Amino acid sequence: MRDLSNDVVLHRSEGGFEFLQFRKLLELGVKHAYTLKPHFFNTRPGVVSEERYEQSVKNYIDFCKVIDVDYNKLVKANQTHTNCVKVVDMLPEKMCIEEGKYVDTDGLVTNLEGVSLASCNADCILLLLYDPVKKVIGNIHSGWRGTFAKIAVNAIKSMKEKYGCKPQDIIVCICPSIRKCHFEVNEDVKTICEDTFAYTNRLNDFIEYVGKDEAGTDKWHIDTVLITRILLEDEGIKDENIFDCGICSYCNKDVVNSCRADGKNYGLGTAVISLRNNQKNS
Numbered sequence: 052m053r054d055l056s057n058d059v060v061l062h063r064s065e066g067g068f069e070f071l072q073f074r075k076l077l078e079l080g081v082k083h084a085y086t087l088k089p090h091f092f093n094t095r096p097g098v099v100s101e102e103r104y105e106q107s108v109k110n111y112i113d114f115c116k117v118i119d120v121d122y123n124k125l126v127k128a129n130q131t132h133t134n135c136v137k138v139v140d141m142l143p144e145k146m147c148i149e150e151g152k153y154v155d156t157d158g159l160v161t162n163l164e165g166v167s168l169a170s171c172n173a174d175c176i177l178l179l180l181y182d183p184v185k186k187v188i189g190n191i192h193s194g195w196r197g198t199f200a201k202i203a204v205n206a207i208k209s210m211k212e213k214y215g216c217k218p219q220d221i222i223v224c225i226c227p228s229i230r231k232c233h234f235e236v237n238e239d240v241k242t243i244c245e246d247t248f249a250y251t252n253r254l255n256d257f258i259e260y261v262g263k264d265e266a267g268t269d270k271w272h273i274d275t276v277l278i279t280r281i282l283l284e285d286e287g288i289k290d291e292n293i294f295d296c297g298i299c300s301y302c303n304k305d306v307v308n309s310c311r312a313d314g315k316n317y318g319l320g321t322a323v324i325s326l327r328n329n330q331k332n333s
């Protein structure tokens with residue numbers, strides 16, 4: 052498989068899985084990874100077939116072993132494009148996927164050792180957060196709706212309010228997602244973007260008119276990663292503490308899961324992050 056390693060991420064191939072790890076988080080000893088094709092993590096009950104669901108859960112178990120985290124303490128919110136961030140303040144009794152109090156939730160934060168936070172995407176932005184001072188992690192799903200509803204801001208607020216984190220200490224890693232080169236929208240979404248972010252005075256930096264498509268419909272490209280960076284920096288996150296892998300899911304569709312590139316049977320990649328624990332899986 053093509054190697055996606057760059058200055059920010061390392062592409063690894065281990066235990067049959069292909070995945071990326073952020074060099075900064077490796078340096079700090081934080082267990083984490085973002086998975087690539089061919090594995091998928093489609094766990095939405097009622098949306099995926101039972102067979103695909105079972106395979107996805109098995110993929111989580113196998114992948115947790117590869118990155119040496121306890122799958123029994125894995126928590127995954129069900130991600131419905133909200134801006135809701137919840138605190139995981141109790142050790143789960145078993146693997147918790149898209150259930151319980153984490154329904155209608157798109158972001159999770161915790162300071163519990165051994166808990167793994169998971170999220171998944173196929174074009175949307177996933178943010179992995181880490182405060183090395185307060186030892187707090189976060190895992191945020193931010194599609195364009197979540198980005199416009201400022202879930203990134205809510206994540207930083209949760210870490211401040213619940214754990215006393217200081218924004219200047221927080222590290223944010225941006226996983227592969229669809230980038231400005233391929234995130235094409237119609238006027239409706241472009242208008243919401245303008246209305247939401249006019250206050251930044253930077254609309255021209257992240258909205259670009261592309262032209263008309265074959266049907267004569269006007270199209271724009273939006274840079275949701277830049278919007279996310281602006282939101283984070285407004286919250287006090289330092290520019291040098293934002294580690295963006297810079298990888299477009301669509302441009303790299305041979306390796307990265309992409310909803311827009313792969314169509315209706317698309318697979319989801321997952322990002323997992325865990326605070327250090329001494330427990331082994333076996």
Ligand SMILES: [Zn+2]
Pocket residue numbers: 230231232233299300301302303
């Ligand atoms: Zn692209």
